[in-house]
Amino acid sequence: MDKVLARGSAAARSRPRAAVVSILAAGAVVTATVAMATSASAGTTLGAAAAEQGRYFGTAVAVNKLSDSTYVGILNREFNMVTAENEMKWDATEPSQNQFTFSAGDRLVAHAQANGMRVRGHALAWHQQQPGWAQSLSGSALRQAMVNHITQVATHYRGKIYAWDVVNEAFDDGNSGARRNTSLERTGSDWIEVAFRTARAADPGAKLCYNDYNTDNWTWAKTQGVYNMVRDFKARGVPIDCVGFQSHFNSGSPYPSNYRTTLQNFAALGVDVQITELDIEGSGSSQATAYGNVVRDCLAVARCNGITVWGIRDTDSWRASGTPLLFDGSGNKKPAYTAALNALNEGGTPPPTTEPPTSEPPTSAPPTSAPPTSPPPGGACTATLTSNQWQGGFVTNVRVTAGASGLNGWTVSLTVPSGAAITNSWSTQPSGTSGAVTFRNVDYNRQVGAGGTTEFGFQGTGTAPTGTPTCAAA
DSSP: OOTTOOOOSOOOOOOOOOSSOOHHHHHHHHHHHHHHHHHHHSOSSHHHHHHHTTOEEEEEEOGGGTTOHHHHHHHHHHOSEEEESSTTSHHHHOSBTTBOOOHHHHHHHHHHHHTTOEEEEEEEEESSSOOHHHHTOOHHHHHHHHHHHHHHHHHHTTTTOSEEEEEEOOBOSSSSOOBOOOTTGGGOTTHHHHHHHHHHHHOTTSEEEEEESSOOSTTSHHHHHHHHHHHHHHHHTOOOOEEEEOOEEBTTBOOOTTHHHHHHHHHTTTOEEEEEEEEEOOOHHHHHHHHHHHHHHHHHSTTEEEEEESOSBGGGSTTGGGOOSSBOTTSOBOHHHHHHHHHHHHOOOOOOSSOOOOOOOOSSOOOSSOOOSSOOOOOOEEEEEEEEEETTEEEEEEEEEEOTTOEESEEEEEEEOTTOEEEEEESSEESOSSEEEEEEOOGGGSEEOTTOEEEEEEEEESOOOOSOOEEEEO
């Protein structure tokens, strides 16, 4: 969980010494040897124990604490995955528009690589912790800024990140299961899809995750809202590989008995599940029991990749007063640590023998139904484009506006400059990748009410197209 947010109210090896022994004694020696080997094979740290189960055990890291010897000692000993607590967010990496700074994030990546750890990237698109200049934007300007930000940051870290939290906390708390009404949401209802497609194009090898809190209980409307979005994305070929569960538990929102069911149901959609920001307020046996339960639930689900706790010592936590972590303020192991380690060493369901590959970016979004066989009635339309150009590539967003009689299908035609080529598109079906290209609606954005708008976009190499596209009713 990110520190600026509050929990919603609905809102883890003797050798025989005698040459002549009796059969019984020999058997006893063999038994003892086997027992000792079994005990010695158990992981003695969180990261080692998780690795024996084919998982990781990670923690959120604040780079300014890498000068704290106690902090770094625990970090290097116990964990095999790290998440940047704040250093890879929008305000930290792009304080001025199109002026990027990666020094803090780079320092964390270098530390992880030097100590055999992997890195989770957090987070590419979020309505919080945006730089001031982004907070002043809206509509297509904010959409293009988001696309450029994701492209630049994910490209900078390409090949170094295990998984990205592409979109963070986009669903509202409460009982509606609806998306949160934010400036990003108001750029168009497809902004999450656009973010995932952009991230896949920028870093094809990383797992792409959606991350949220208050989604642990299967019966909650917010959980169902996220589930329905992921199911839709998988059905339409939107590149999503995993779902992150923040799992911040306290007395107002305790560990739910159906937590394993939630993980299993999301995994059944064909995505990995990851516990991304775990902390559990409390102390003693009750806290230890909850940590043990969370670890066992993850190990019971083959596609649960691992667990990340949100901080190392209680004093490092954003909820320090609730003493929610595995080490106390002095760096001592708490009963919760022992419970988590023991649960890891109990074992569970092994992960898949071959990791499902992350897919290459599709050349276009798969259509949900065949185009109409006869032109439907419709009215006139216009199209405008905005592009974000960088050396060697671009992203273009196209807005289609319906005329007075509305649209029941549309096409947009434009010319891709010589030497340029489209590499990825979303919310449309293009006729080609270069030269004269016609973009046709997909099923879900075919109908546009009178005076209404819909948007699609594409990414490419070379120079972005310019001018005014031609729009026609299908």
